[in-house]
Amino acid sequence: MVEMIFLKFVIVWGGLLITAWPVNNFVENLVLKLPPKSLLRASDTVVHGLIGGFSFWLTCHLCPDLVLDVSCLFSSFGDGCGRKNKRSEFSYAPLASMFNFAVAFMISCIVDLDHVFQDFIQMINGGVRVPWERGVLHLSLPPLILTLILYISAAIFHYIWCLKFGTLIIVCIFSHHVRDGIHHGLWLHPLGITPKLPQWLYIFITQFLPLVTSGVVSILLYRIKSKLILTNEIYIV
Ligand SMILES: [Zn+2]
Numbered sequence: 001m002v003e004m005i006f007l008k009f010v011i012v013w014g015g016l017l018i019t020a021w022p023v024n025n026f027v028e029n030l031v032l033k034l035p036p037k038s039l040l041r042a043s044d045t046v047v048h049g050l051i052g053g054f055s056f057w058l059t060c061h062l063c064p065d066l067v068l069d070v071s072c073l074f075s076s077f078g079d080g081c082g083r084k085n086k087r088s089e090f091s092y093a094p095l096a097s098m099f100n101f102a103v104a105f106m107i108s109c110i111v112d113l114d115h116v117f118q119d120f121i122q123m124i125n126g127g128v129r130v131p132w133e134r135g136v137l138h139l140s141l142p143p144l145i146l147t148l149i150l151y152i153s154a155a156i157f158h159y160i161w162c163l164k165f166g167t168l169i170i171v172c173i174f175s176h177h178v179r180d181g182i183h184h185g186l187w188l189h190p191l192g193i194t195p196k197l198p199q200w201l202y203i204f205i206t207q208f209l210p211l212v213t214s215g216v217v218s219i220l221l222y223r224i225k226s227k228l229i230l231t232n233e234i235y236i237v
Pocket of ligand 1: 111
């Protein structure tokens, strides 16, 4: 059992590393050779999505309480919400993993709608169009602050959904910013912009962000669960 958990960890972490390094390099070289409006440029956004998907998958593997529960969604075709049994949980597991990966993938990709939006605004205004310019969704302070607020809320009010949303934001949106940071630095307005991130730092942050996040969430979950157990015991007494 422990071997299986470790093997799955190595596979997912390896998938993240392959995407963040060789696949990223291949796509970046490809995009450089493409014309500005080529649809193939979307492959760059797909790499963001894969990094977000693998990062959230890894975080959920290390901290299973973060998994977005979709049993209600899928059980609507069968048993009905809240009537889970061992057989149905087993059959939902691959679908749940795919659903969680897909959600993280989409959140990571949505950030790049910024470029399309910026392009659209410039087209309406009739000014000089700067293709794929970054916009508000590429500001790094809001997701960092929002994650902090959600984690603090989880610690105070014992809401586990706050941990789930906070984790999705940090591993999907911030990892997107870190990858873009290789070319433009991190936008920390109003504090300023960091220098361009070296590639080794981008890979290091991408690989360790899910590990650090799951560590922080595990500590918060331990506190939340022990508080809830204590509250229940007091209630029962
Ligand atoms: Zn971007």
